[in-house]
Amino acid sequence: MLGFCHLFAGIVIGLIIYKITDQRSAVIACGFGAILPDLIDKPLGHFILADSLNSGRIYAHTLLMLSIFVIIGLYYWKKKSSLSILAVSAGISSHIVLDEVWKSPTTLLWPFNGPFETSNFESYFTTFAVKEVLSVSEWVFAIMSILVLIVMYKDKIKLFARLSPHIEKSYPISQIFLMIVGFTYIMYGVNRHYHDDIVIGAVAILGGLGLLYGMKEKEIDDDLLSSHLNAAKR
Structure with a gap:
Protein backbone atom coordinates (compact mmCIF):
# COMPACT_ATOMS: atom_id res chain seq x y z
CA MET A 1 0.00 0.00 0.00
CA LEU A 2 1.03 3.58 -0.62
CA GLY A 3 1.63 6.16 2.07
CA PHE A 4 -1.64 8.08 2.30
CA CYS A 5 -3.68 4.89 2.34
CA HIS A 6 -1.76 3.85 5.45
CA LEU A 7 -2.06 7.33 6.96
CA PHE A 8 -5.82 7.53 6.41
CA ALA A 9 -6.37 4.07 7.90
CA GLY A 10 -4.32 5.03 10.94
CA ILE A 11 -6.16 8.32 11.45
CA VAL A 12 -9.55 6.59 11.29
CA ILE A 13 -8.43 3.96 13.82
CA GLY A 14 -7.06 6.75 16.02
CA LEU A 15 -10.37 8.60 15.74
CA ILE A 16 -12.23 5.53 16.94
CA ILE A 17 -9.79 5.10 19.83
CA TYR A 18 -10.33 8.76 20.72
CA LYS A 19 -14.10 8.34 20.77
CA ILE A 20 -13.80 5.33 23.07
CA THR A 21 -11.13 6.68 25.42
CA ASP A 22 -11.46 10.47 25.04
CA GLN A 23 -7.70 10.74 24.40
CA ARG A 24 -7.38 12.92 21.33
CA SER A 25 -3.65 12.33 21.05
CA ALA A 26 -4.52 8.86 19.74
CA VAL A 27 -5.52 10.35 16.37
CA ILE A 28 -2.09 11.79 15.60
CA ALA A 29 -0.26 8.92 17.31
CA CYS A 30 -2.11 6.22 15.39
CA GLY A 31 -1.69 8.06 12.11
CA PHE A 32 2.02 8.39 12.78
CA GLY A 33 2.28 4.71 13.68
CA ALA A 34 0.53 3.77 10.45
CA ILE A 35 3.32 5.30 8.35
CA LEU A 36 6.21 4.67 10.76
CA PRO A 37 7.28 1.29 9.29
CA ASP A 38 7.78 2.88 5.88
CA LEU A 39 9.47 5.96 7.34
CA ILE A 40 12.05 3.64 8.87
CA ASP A 41 12.37 0.82 6.37
CA LYS A 42 12.14 2.60 3.01
CA PRO A 43 15.19 4.87 3.47
CA LEU A 44 17.03 2.18 5.42
CA GLY A 45 16.37 -0.66 3.01
CA HIS A 46 16.43 1.15 -0.33
CA PHE A 47 19.18 3.65 0.42
CA ILE A 48 21.47 2.69 3.30
CA LEU A 49 21.21 -1.08 2.75
CA ALA A 50 20.55 -0.92 -0.99
CA ASP A 51 23.59 -3.03 -1.85
CA SER A 52 22.70 -5.84 0.56
CA LEU A 53 18.91 -5.92 1.00
CA ASN A 54 17.27 -3.29 -1.21
CA SER A 55 13.94 -3.99 0.48
CA GLY A 56 11.44 -1.62 2.06
CA ARG A 57 9.94 -4.22 4.37
CA ILE A 58 12.51 -5.13 6.97
CA TYR A 59 12.93 -4.31 10.68
CA ALA A 60 9.93 -2.02 11.21
CA HIS A 61 7.58 -4.47 9.48
CA THR A 62 8.24 -7.26 11.98
CA LEU A 63 6.26 -8.57 14.92
CA LEU A 64 9.36 -7.92 17.02
CA MET A 65 9.12 -4.19 16.32
CA LEU A 66 5.40 -4.21 17.05
CA SER A 67 5.92 -6.14 20.28
CA ILE A 68 8.50 -3.62 21.49
CA PHE A 69 6.06 -0.76 20.94
CA VAL A 70 3.24 -2.65 22.66
CA ILE A 71 5.40 -3.36 25.72
CA ILE A 72 6.60 0.24 25.94
CA GLY A 73 3.03 1.43 25.35
CA LEU A 74 1.64 -0.69 28.18
CA TYR A 75 4.33 0.62 30.53
CA TYR A 76 3.66 4.22 29.48
CA TRP A 77 -0.08 3.74 29.87
CA LYS A 78 0.40 2.34 33.38
CA LYS A 79 2.74 5.17 34.42
CA LYS A 80 1.14 8.13 32.63
CA SER A 81 -2.40 6.90 31.87
CA SER A 82 -1.70 7.82 28.26
CA LEU A 83 -2.55 5.62 25.30
CA SER A 84 -0.31 7.52 22.89
CA ILE A 85 2.32 4.81 22.41
CA LEU A 86 -0.30 2.07 22.32
CA ALA A 87 -2.02 4.10 19.61
CA VAL A 88 1.26 4.14 17.69
CA SER A 89 1.26 0.36 18.09
CA ALA A 90 -2.27 0.20 16.68
CA GLY A 91 -1.09 2.21 13.69
CA ILE A 92 1.86 -0.12 13.14
CA SER A 93 -0.53 -3.08 13.33
CA SER A 94 -2.74 -1.57 10.64
CA HIS A 95 0.32 -1.08 8.44
CA ILE A 96 1.36 -4.71 8.83
CA VAL A 97 -2.17 -5.87 8.04
CA LEU A 98 -2.56 -3.68 4.94
CA ASP A 99 0.86 -4.73 3.66
CA GLU A 100 -0.12 -8.36 4.29
CA VAL A 101 3.31 -9.01 5.75
CA TRP A 102 2.20 -12.48 6.85
CA LYS A 103 2.71 -13.51 3.23
CA SER A 104 6.41 -13.07 3.94
CA PRO A 105 6.90 -15.01 7.19
CA THR A 106 10.65 -14.41 7.03
CA THR A 107 9.99 -10.70 7.48
CA LEU A 108 7.07 -10.99 9.88
CA LEU A 109 8.85 -13.39 12.24
CA TRP A 110 12.36 -11.96 11.95
CA PRO A 111 14.84 -12.91 13.36
CA PHE A 112 13.31 -16.27 14.30
CA ASN A 113 12.66 -17.45 10.75
CA GLY A 114 15.96 -16.61 9.09
CA PRO A 115 17.42 -13.45 7.52
CA PHE A 116 15.47 -10.95 5.44
CA GLU A 117 14.87 -11.75 1.80
CA THR A 118 16.65 -9.50 -0.67
CA SER A 119 14.80 -7.60 -3.39
CA ASN A 120 15.72 -5.93 -6.64
CA PHE A 121 14.30 -2.42 -7.05
CA GLU A 122 15.77 0.12 -9.41
CA SER A 123 15.13 3.82 -8.77
CA TYR A 124 12.67 2.93 -6.03
CA PHE A 125 12.04 6.43 -4.71
CA THR A 126 11.41 7.83 -8.19
CA THR A 127 8.94 5.04 -8.92
CA PHE A 128 7.30 5.53 -5.53
CA ALA A 129 6.91 9.28 -6.06
CA VAL A 130 5.32 8.76 -9.48
CA LYS A 131 2.86 6.22 -8.05
CA GLU A 132 1.89 8.62 -5.27
CA VAL A 133 1.23 11.50 -7.65
CA LEU A 134 -0.69 9.45 -10.22
Whole structure:
Protein backbone atom coordinates (compact mmCIF):
# COMPACT_ATOMS: atom_id res chain seq x y z
CA MET A 1 0.00 0.00 0.00
CA LEU A 2 1.03 3.58 -0.62
CA GLY A 3 1.63 6.16 2.07
CA PHE A 4 -1.64 8.08 2.30
CA CYS A 5 -3.68 4.89 2.34
CA HIS A 6 -1.76 3.85 5.45
CA LEU A 7 -2.06 7.33 6.96
CA PHE A 8 -5.82 7.53 6.41
CA ALA A 9 -6.37 4.07 7.90
CA GLY A 10 -4.32 5.03 10.94
CA ILE A 11 -6.16 8.32 11.45
CA VAL A 12 -9.55 6.59 11.29
CA ILE A 13 -8.43 3.96 13.82
CA GLY A 14 -7.06 6.75 16.02
CA LEU A 15 -10.37 8.60 15.74
CA ILE A 16 -12.23 5.53 16.94
CA ILE A 17 -9.79 5.10 19.83
CA TYR A 18 -10.33 8.76 20.72
CA LYS A 19 -14.10 8.34 20.77
CA ILE A 20 -13.80 5.33 23.07
CA THR A 21 -11.13 6.68 25.42
CA ASP A 22 -11.46 10.47 25.04
CA GLN A 23 -7.70 10.74 24.40
CA ARG A 24 -7.38 12.92 21.33
CA SER A 25 -3.65 12.33 21.05
CA ALA A 26 -4.52 8.86 19.74
CA VAL A 27 -5.52 10.35 16.37
CA ILE A 28 -2.09 11.79 15.60
CA ALA A 29 -0.26 8.92 17.31
CA CYS A 30 -2.11 6.22 15.39
CA GLY A 31 -1.69 8.06 12.11
CA PHE A 32 2.02 8.39 12.78
CA GLY A 33 2.28 4.71 13.68
CA ALA A 34 0.53 3.77 10.45
CA ILE A 35 3.32 5.30 8.35
CA LEU A 36 6.21 4.67 10.76
CA PRO A 37 7.28 1.29 9.29
CA ASP A 38 7.78 2.88 5.88
CA LEU A 39 9.47 5.96 7.34
CA ILE A 40 12.05 3.64 8.87
CA ASP A 41 12.37 0.82 6.37
CA LYS A 42 12.14 2.60 3.01
CA PRO A 43 15.19 4.87 3.47
CA LEU A 44 17.03 2.18 5.42
CA GLY A 45 16.37 -0.66 3.01
CA HIS A 46 16.43 1.15 -0.33
CA PHE A 47 19.18 3.65 0.42
CA ILE A 48 21.47 2.69 3.30
CA LEU A 49 21.21 -1.08 2.75
CA ALA A 50 20.55 -0.92 -0.99
CA ASP A 51 23.59 -3.03 -1.85
CA SER A 52 22.70 -5.84 0.56
CA LEU A 53 18.91 -5.92 1.00
CA ASN A 54 17.27 -3.29 -1.21
CA SER A 55 13.94 -3.99 0.48
CA GLY A 56 11.44 -1.62 2.06
CA ARG A 57 9.94 -4.22 4.37
CA ILE A 58 12.51 -5.13 6.97
CA TYR A 59 12.93 -4.31 10.68
CA ALA A 60 9.93 -2.02 11.21
CA HIS A 61 7.58 -4.47 9.48
CA THR A 62 8.24 -7.26 11.98
CA LEU A 63 6.26 -8.57 14.92
CA LEU A 64 9.36 -7.92 17.02
CA MET A 65 9.12 -4.19 16.32
CA LEU A 66 5.40 -4.21 17.05
CA SER A 67 5.92 -6.14 20.28
CA ILE A 68 8.50 -3.62 21.49
CA PHE A 69 6.06 -0.76 20.94
CA VAL A 70 3.24 -2.65 22.66
CA ILE A 71 5.40 -3.36 25.72
CA ILE A 72 6.60 0.24 25.94
CA GLY A 73 3.03 1.43 25.35
CA LEU A 74 1.64 -0.69 28.18
CA TYR A 75 4.33 0.62 30.53
CA TYR A 76 3.66 4.22 29.48
CA TRP A 77 -0.08 3.74 29.87
CA LYS A 78 0.40 2.34 33.38
CA LYS A 79 2.74 5.17 34.42
CA LYS A 80 1.14 8.13 32.63
CA SER A 81 -2.40 6.90 31.87
CA SER A 82 -1.70 7.82 28.26
CA LEU A 83 -2.55 5.62 25.30
CA SER A 84 -0.31 7.52 22.89
CA ILE A 85 2.32 4.81 22.41
CA LEU A 86 -0.30 2.07 22.32
CA ALA A 87 -2.02 4.10 19.61
CA VAL A 88 1.26 4.14 17.69
CA SER A 89 1.26 0.36 18.09
CA ALA A 90 -2.27 0.20 16.68
CA GLY A 91 -1.09 2.21 13.69
CA ILE A 92 1.86 -0.12 13.14
CA SER A 93 -0.53 -3.08 13.33
CA SER A 94 -2.74 -1.57 10.64
CA HIS A 95 0.32 -1.08 8.44
CA ILE A 96 1.36 -4.71 8.83
CA VAL A 97 -2.17 -5.87 8.04
CA LEU A 98 -2.56 -3.68 4.94
CA ASP A 99 0.86 -4.73 3.66
CA GLU A 100 -0.12 -8.36 4.29
CA VAL A 101 3.31 -9.01 5.75
CA TRP A 102 2.20 -12.48 6.85
CA LYS A 103 2.71 -13.51 3.23
CA SER A 104 6.41 -13.07 3.94
CA PRO A 105 6.90 -15.01 7.19
CA THR A 106 10.65 -14.41 7.03
CA THR A 107 9.99 -10.70 7.48
CA LEU A 108 7.07 -10.99 9.88
CA LEU A 109 8.85 -13.39 12.24
CA TRP A 110 12.36 -11.96 11.95
CA PRO A 111 14.84 -12.91 13.36
CA PHE A 112 13.31 -16.27 14.30
CA ASN A 113 12.66 -17.45 10.75
CA GLY A 114 15.96 -16.61 9.09
CA PRO A 115 17.42 -13.45 7.52
CA PHE A 116 15.47 -10.95 5.44
CA GLU A 117 14.87 -11.75 1.80
CA THR A 118 16.65 -9.50 -0.67
CA SER A 119 14.80 -7.60 -3.39
CA ASN A 120 15.72 -5.93 -6.64
CA PHE A 121 14.30 -2.42 -7.05
CA GLU A 122 15.77 0.12 -9.41
CA SER A 123 15.13 3.82 -8.77
CA TYR A 124 12.67 2.93 -6.03
CA PHE A 125 12.04 6.43 -4.71
CA THR A 126 11.41 7.83 -8.19
CA THR A 127 8.94 5.04 -8.92
CA PHE A 128 7.30 5.53 -5.53
CA ALA A 129 6.91 9.28 -6.06
CA VAL A 130 5.32 8.76 -9.48
CA LYS A 131 2.86 6.22 -8.05
CA GLU A 132 1.89 8.62 -5.27
CA VAL A 133 1.23 11.50 -7.65
CA LEU A 134 -0.69 9.45 -10.22
CA SER A 135 -2.80 7.43 -7.79
CA VAL A 136 -6.37 8.73 -7.52
CA SER A 137 -6.93 6.89 -4.25
CA GLU A 138 -3.87 8.53 -2.70
CA TRP A 139 -5.25 11.99 -3.46
CA VAL A 140 -8.59 10.99 -1.92
CA PHE A 141 -6.96 9.56 1.21
CA ALA A 142 -4.66 12.57 1.55
CA ILE A 143 -7.52 15.08 1.31
CA MET A 144 -9.70 13.13 3.74
CA SER A 145 -6.84 12.84 6.22
CA ILE A 146 -6.27 16.59 6.12
CA LEU A 147 -9.98 17.32 6.57
CA VAL A 148 -10.24 15.04 9.59
CA LEU A 149 -7.19 16.61 11.23
CA ILE A 150 -8.57 20.12 10.65
CA VAL A 151 -11.82 19.22 12.42
CA MET A 152 -10.09 17.33 15.22
CA TYR A 153 -7.71 20.18 16.04
CA LYS A 154 -9.89 23.18 15.27
CA ASP A 155 -9.40 24.47 18.82
CA LYS A 156 -5.61 24.52 18.43
CA ILE A 157 -5.13 26.53 15.24
CA LYS A 158 -7.19 29.59 14.28
CA LEU A 159 -7.21 28.72 10.58
CA PHE A 160 -8.60 25.28 11.42
CA ALA A 161 -11.33 26.91 13.52
CA ARG A 162 -12.45 28.99 10.53
CA LEU A 163 -12.39 26.06 8.12
CA SER A 164 -13.90 23.44 10.39
CA PRO A 165 -17.61 24.45 10.20
CA HIS A 166 -17.56 24.28 6.40
CA ILE A 167 -15.78 20.93 6.45
CA GLU A 168 -18.17 19.44 9.00
CA LYS A 169 -21.15 20.44 6.85
CA SER A 170 -19.61 18.63 3.90
CA TYR A 171 -18.88 15.42 5.80
CA PRO A 172 -21.96 13.52 4.54
CA ILE A 173 -20.91 14.26 0.96
CA SER A 174 -17.33 13.25 1.72
CA GLN A 175 -18.44 9.96 3.25
CA ILE A 176 -20.68 9.15 0.30
CA PHE A 177 -17.81 9.99 -2.03
CA LEU A 178 -15.53 7.66 -0.07
CA MET A 179 -18.07 4.87 -0.39
CA ILE A 180 -18.34 5.42 -4.14
CA VAL A 181 -14.56 5.40 -4.51
CA GLY A 182 -14.35 2.26 -2.38
CA PHE A 183 -16.96 0.31 -4.31
CA THR A 184 -15.43 1.45 -7.61
CA TYR A 185 -12.00 0.19 -6.61
CA ILE A 186 -13.40 -3.10 -5.36
CA MET A 187 -15.39 -3.72 -8.53
CA TYR A 188 -12.41 -2.81 -10.70
CA GLY A 189 -10.12 -4.99 -8.62
CA VAL A 190 -12.47 -7.96 -8.82
CA ASN A 191 -12.93 -7.62 -12.57
CA ARG A 192 -9.22 -7.13 -13.25
CA HIS A 193 -8.02 -9.44 -10.48
CA TYR A 194 -6.06 -6.56 -8.90
CA HIS A 195 -5.78 -7.47 -5.25
CA ASP A 196 -4.35 -4.10 -4.20
CA ASP A 197 -7.36 -2.26 -5.62
CA ILE A 198 -9.69 -4.48 -3.59
CA VAL A 199 -7.75 -3.62 -0.43
CA ILE A 200 -7.81 0.09 -1.30
CA GLY A 201 -11.56 -0.11 -1.82
CA ALA A 202 -12.02 -1.84 1.52
CA VAL A 203 -9.98 0.87 3.26
CA ALA A 204 -12.12 3.58 1.66
CA ILE A 205 -15.41 1.93 2.65
CA LEU A 206 -14.36 1.01 6.18
CA GLY A 207 -12.76 4.43 6.56
CA GLY A 208 -16.00 6.10 5.54
CA LEU A 209 -17.90 4.05 8.10
CA GLY A 210 -15.30 4.90 10.73
CA LEU A 211 -15.65 8.60 9.99
CA LEU A 212 -19.43 8.28 10.13
CA TYR A 213 -19.16 6.86 13.64
CA GLY A 214 -16.46 9.23 14.81
CA MET A 215 -17.92 12.44 13.44
CA LYS A 216 -21.44 11.56 14.54
CA GLU A 217 -20.22 11.14 18.08
CA LYS A 218 -18.35 14.42 17.81
CA GLU A 219 -21.44 16.28 16.67
CA ILE A 220 -23.29 14.92 19.69
CA ASP A 221 -20.49 16.09 21.96
CA ASP A 222 -20.57 19.56 20.38
CA ASP A 223 -24.34 19.76 20.84
CA LEU A 224 -24.02 18.83 24.50
CA LEU A 225 -21.29 21.42 24.96
CA SER A 226 -23.44 24.10 23.33
CA SER A 227 -26.42 23.23 25.52
CA HIS A 228 -24.29 23.47 28.66
CA LEU A 229 -22.92 26.84 27.57
CA ASN A 230 -26.41 28.16 26.85
CA ALA A 231 -27.63 26.93 30.22
CA ALA A 232 -24.72 28.64 31.94
CA LYS A 233 -25.53 31.95 30.22
CA ARG A 234 -29.09 31.78 31.51
